[in-house]
Each structure stands twice: as structure tokens, then as C-alpha cells.
Amino acid sequence: MPRGVAIPQLRQQLFAAAELVVVRDGPARLSSRAVTGEAGVATGLLHAHFGDLDEFLTAYAVDRSFLVSAAAAGLPDRAGHGEVAQNLAEALAVIPRTHLTVLARLMALRPELAGRVRTVLGDRAAGLDAIEQAATAYLTAERRLGRIAADADPAALALALVGVLHHLVLTEDTGERLRRAVTAVVKGAEAPLESRP
The missing domain is CATH 1.10.10.60 (Homeodomain-like)
Known part of the structure; x- marks a missing residue:
């Protein structure tokens, strides 16, 4: 050049x-x-x-975390529509997989990147944190609507889902296994159809 x-x-x-x-x-x-x-x-x-490389990686992590956060942000708007597990699986599936994979690998190798992203984007915005926040908000809304059990713990369910997603992006296998895992995690928390409003 x-x-x-x-x-x-x-x-x-x-x-x-x-x-x-x-x-x-x-x-x-x-x-x-x-x-x-x-x-x-x-x-x-x-x-x-x-x-330097550290400044570059910080800019990369901020940029990609913002994109991941934006992709997950619409999840709470799905509350009350469709099936709970399907909504979660679809929302997770549209998040750019390469962004998640690279962010997860970089943050595992360089944990300080998460702190740098938080400094720019705010708490809970680095990598998978934004997905966890969106899933918690979504599941909380579904619990309020009676579509998941009143005693369900939205934050714990969201953390479990993010753990599944993290494992799958690191193993580069997110298709059908993601849908099955999301369904398995959420199924036990869904309110029976006859008890829903």
C-alpha cells in the first residue's frame, strides 16, 4: 500500500x-x-x-461489546409474545457469533479488557454481561406476565443461559445445541399453560 x-x-x-x-x-x-x-x-x-496493541484491543472490545449489547437490547420487548424459550433462542442466535467468540477468547486471555469496556460503556456492558442483563430483564417481564413461574429466579436463569452460550461460542458450536439447551434451561421455569393469565 x-x-x-x-x-x-x-x-x-x-x-x-x-x-x-x-x-x-x-x-x-x-x-x-x-x-x-x-x-x-x-x-x-x-x-x-x-x-499500542492494548489501546487497539480496548477499542475493539468496546466496539464489539456495543454491537453485542445492541443486538441483545431488544429481547425484553419480546415479553408476552411467542414462546419464552423460542424468544430467548432466537435472540441469542442473532447476536454475531464471531464477535462473541473473539470477545470471550480475548477476555479470558486479557481479563483487564472487561474493566476497560465497563469504563467506556458502563457496568454490565462488557461482552456477555449485556446479554445476561437483557435476558434477566426479559425473564423478569415474563414472570410479571405469569408466563414463567412466580418463584423462578430470572437472574439465575439468565446466568445459566449465558454460561451455555459462553461454552458453545468457545467450542464454535451454537446452532441446534443452543436451541435445545435454552429450551431445557427455561422449560422448568415456565408456568403451566392452565395457570397463565
Whole structure:
């Protein structure tokens, strides 16, 4: 790439390159050189825009956590419509899997990233925390509507669902197993049809 040529959307190009490196080679192999090499840009561009790798990874984690949070935010609006387990499975399925996979792997290797994301986006907004918050709000609304049992614990159910999702994104297997696991977790908490309002 000739020097001095502007690269539209460089930030997103570097983020996408980082995702490819993490998915293919693992987070331990992530370096400035690996990212810029994957993106096909000069090695110094990452440092020119982000300062160092830590600043780049923070910007990446904030960007992707925001996207994950936005994807999960609509879940509470589903309360009272459709089936509880199906609503949860569908909401979890539309969250970009690559974002979740890379965030989970990076935050496992670099736990300080979660704190940096929280500093920018607020508490409970880093990675899977936003999904847990949205699922808790959704299940609380469903309990209020009588669609899950009055003694159900929405926060505990949401944590169990996020645990399942975390395991599945790390093993890169989220399709049918996710739907079955969500159904199994939620089924015991659903109020019997005859007792629903």
C-alpha cells in the first residue's frame, strides 16, 4: 500500500483482521504485526491510529461489546409474545457469533479488557454481561406476565443461559445445541399453560 493513501474504514478493517487472527490462530498469537498483515496494511498503521496493541484491543472490545449489547437490547420487548424459550433462542442466535467468540477468547486471555469496556460503556456492558442483563430483564417481564413461574429466579436463569452460550461460542458450536439447551434451561421455569393469565 503506497504511503499517504487514506484507507476508508481502516478501524473496522483492522478489527475484522483481528477477528480472523483470533479465530484462526488463537488470541495468544494476536500481535500488531499479525493484525496489520491480515488486513494488508502497513505495520505502523495500527500504532498510528491506536497507540499500542492494548489501546487497539480496548477499542475493539468496546466496539464489539456495543454491537453485542445492541443486538441483545431488544429481547425484553419480546415479553408476552411467542414462546419464552423460542424468544430467548432466537435472540441469542442473532447476536454475531464471531464477535462473541473473539470477545470471550480475548477476555479470558486479557481479563483487564472487561474493566476497560465497563469504563467506556458502563457496568454490565462488557461482552456477555449485556446479554445476561437483557435476558434477566426479559425473564423478569415474563414472570410479571405469569408466563414463567412466580418463584423462578430470572437472574439465575439468565446466568445459566449465558454460561451455555459462553461454552458453545468457545467450542464454535451454537446452532441446534443452543436451541435445545435454552429450551431445557427455561422449560422448568415456565408456568403451566392452565395457570397463565
